[in-house]
Amino acid sequence: MLDFLRRGITETFAAVRADHGDLARLRLPGGAVVVTVAHPDAVERILHHRRDNYLKGASYASIRLITGTNLVTAEGAAWAWRRRLAQPAFTREGVVNYLPAIAECADAMLDRWAAAFGRGQPFDLQRELTALTMQIVGRTLFGVDLIGEHAAASGRAFDEALAIVHDRGAATFALPLAIPTPANLRLRRALATLHREVEAIIERAARDHQGPPTLLRALLAARDPETGDALSRAQLRDEVIMLYLAGHETTATLLTWTFWALARAPEAREALHAEIDALAEDQLRPSAELFQRIPYARQVLHEVMRLHPPAPLIPRSIVEDDDLCGFRAPGGAHVAVLIYHLHRHPDYWPEPLQFRPERFSPAAVAGHHKYAYLPFSLGPRTCIGNTFALWESQLILAKILRRFAVDLDPERPLRIAASTVHRPAKGVIAALRPRLGTS
Numbered sequence: 001m002l003d004f005l006r007r008g009i010t011e012t013f014a015a016v017r018a019d020h021g022d023l024a025r026l027r028l029p030g031g032a033v034v035v036t037v038a039h040p041d042a043v044e045r046i047l048h049h050r051r052d053n054y055l056k057g058a059s060y061a062s063i064r065l066i067t068g069t070n071l072v073t074a075e076g077a078a079w080a081w082r083r084r085l086a087q088p089a090f091t092r093e094g095v096v097n098y099l100p101a102i103a104e105c106a107d108a109m110l111d112r113w114a115a116a117f118g119r120g121q122p123f124d125l126q127r128e129l130t131a132l133t134m135q136i137v138g139r140t141l142f143g144v145d146l147i148g149e150h151a152a153a154s155g156r157a158f159d160e161a162l163a164i165v166h167d168r169g170a171a172t173f174a175l176p177l178a179i180p181t182p183a184n185l186r187l188r189r190a191l192a193t194l195h196r197e198v199e200a201i202i203e204r205a206a207r208d209h210q211g212p213p214t215l216l217r218a219l220l221a222a223r224d225p226e227t228g229d230a231l232s233r234a235q236l237r238d239e240v241i242m243l244y245l246a247g248h249e250t251t252a253t254l255l256t257w258t259f260w261a262l263a264r265a266p267e268a269r270e271a272l273h274a275e276i277d278a279l280a281e282d283q284l285r286p287s288a289e290l291f292q293r294i295p296y297a298r299q300v301l302h303e304v305m306r307l308h309p310p311a312p313l314i315p316r317s318i319v320e321d322d323d324l325c326g327f328r329a330p331g332g333a334h335v336a337v338l339i340y341h342l343h344r345h346p347d348y349w350p351e352p353l354q355f356r357p358e359r360f361s362p363a364a365v366a367g368h369h370k371y372a373y374l375p376f377s378l379g380p381r382t383c384i385g386n387t388f389a390l391w392e393s394q395l396i397l398a399k400i401l402r403r404f405a406v407d408l409d410p411e412r413p414l415r416i417a418a419s420t421v422h423r424p425a426k427g428v429i430a431a432l433r434p435r436l437g438t439s
């Protein structure tokens with residue numbers, strides 16, 4: 001189901017909404033039924049009031065094929081235990097500890113940019129930001145440097161595995177992984193590479209008792225509350241793969257869309273530069289206070305996630321028949337919460353296509369319908385990495401804009417990738433202009 005939805009999801013559902021309204025029932029080519037939901041009251045029922053009736057279940061089958069059971073894919077007690085275990089790494093205090101490493105990775109990238117692209121040479125901004133966020137997840141959560149050849153090998157293996165899983169899902173009938181079709185063989189090879197890279201990371205973490213505590217070391221030390229058992233190596237591997245996947249591409253995409261949006265909104269871009277330029281050098285040091293000093297940067301990021309949510313939908317499987325605002329949601333069907341369309345719903349967002357960071361000023365936020373804006377989802381299964389992602393993005397944005405003006409050609413057409421992440425398909429080309437005599 002996820003895979004059908006991935007194909008041009010934004011366009012597919014724009015048409016569904018135009019024809020059928022905020023709630024619709026579709027029959028997919030293989031016979032599965034999906035209820036699409038773009039009404040905030042129905043979303044509140046799915047994610048909050050009746051959440052036990054809307055499970056990840058079959059809707060997460062393709063992701064489970066690559067990542068097994070982990071914090072993102074597990075349910076019930078297996079999920080609750082994992083969530084409790086990971087939570088300390090993602091509290092505000094937890095994330096504050098990561099700020100120096102995030103700043104260091106960003107500074108190193110900017111020094112490299114100054115040398116390689118400082119005279120306006122065009123470069124792929126999306127690719128740079130993806131490498132940066134991958135390195136940050138590696139350093140902060142696993143205590144390793146995911147750069148160079150290893151990062152490239154696992155990045156390629158992820159891309160390939162996801163593309164094949166996508167095709168499997170899109171096909172009405174996919175043969176089990178054990179049957180050696182060419183696609184299955186390629187998937188098995190990609191998974192083997194991925195497992196090898198991730199197992200090497202775990203080995204290093206198990207040997208290395210130096211340095212700051214990391215989530216990976218907490219996972220290595222954890223014991224199942226019911227059995228008293230440690231996580232097996234395969235379970236650890238599945239957790240690491242999922243965190244690696246969930247934790248870097250989404251944030252890189254948010255930053256990429258931010259530069260894309262700012263290139264089309266000169267006033268917002270100027271206001272953001274002014275906010276960041278006003279900081280004294282020592283105020284730019286990575287600390288929780290920095291984020292209070294750059295509130296407009298946060299508003300910009302929220303408005304970018306409204307128009308370009310990196311996670312454009314939330315899939316669930318319906319356990320038993322339910323009534324969604326007078327609409328029948330049949331048990332056994334899938335449901336797709338259309339984040340992308342909720343965020344552009346004209347009843348909740350006046351002139352929805354206009355880029356207006358002011359929508360997220362504290363006074364304006366008080367007037368929003370809570371379930372009309374959910375880039376990180378809401379309820380117990382809300383994104384555990386939301387503070388991490390926002391602080392990381394604010395810090396990186398501030399550091400980049402302090403040193404460079406980032407120019408993009410606003411006329412250049414953009415194709416959206418067929419992916420679970422709503423992102424440009426083929427990179428985003430940018431050019432830099434040094435600012436404030438810093439580069």
Ligand code: HEM
Nearest residue numbers: 072246247250251254310311375376377381383384385389
């Ligand atoms: C802009 C960046 C991000 C966006 C838009 C985003 C979005 C989301 C969304 C919509 C979900 C809910 C999925 C569902 O219920 O089906 C989710 C869950 C999750 N995200 Fe994020 N995410 C981001 C960054 C991160 C980061 C940086 C991490 C980790 C380092 C992370 C880790 C997770 C995990 C582990 C879950 C599953 C939580 C659970 O079920 O208990 N995410 N994310």
